[in-house]
Amino acid sequence: MSQHDPRLIxxxxxxxxxxxxxxxxxxxxxxxxxxxAVIDRDIALAHKIARRAIAPGEKILKYGAPIGVATKAIAAGHHVHVQNMKSDYTPTYHLEDERKAGAAE
Known part of the structure; x- marks a missing residue:
């Protein structure tokens, strides 16, 4: 296994x-x-990127802890955000505008 890209934490x-x-x-x-892998869309500073393929329903792990669940398949290198995950912490209705904006992209 090789080292990951130094632009990623x-x-x-x-x-x-x-x-x-x-x-x-x-x-x-x-x-x-x-x-x-290849980045699927422009990624902002401090946003999440899939380290490997993530299956629908799989927990998203950050800091070694679950922070949400994948709502659809996420390929390695793809942006992980409201368009493909549901937060374990933020009520969905707070993210609905972002989710709709992501669907329009």
Missing amino acids: LLDPRDNVFVARTRLPAGEPIETGMGP
């Missing part, structure tokens, strides 16, 4: 997401440490 070895330490453009190739 792995907060805990159990995590299935990275945190972006810089903005990353759509189409940018990255190394996940489990193989190559």
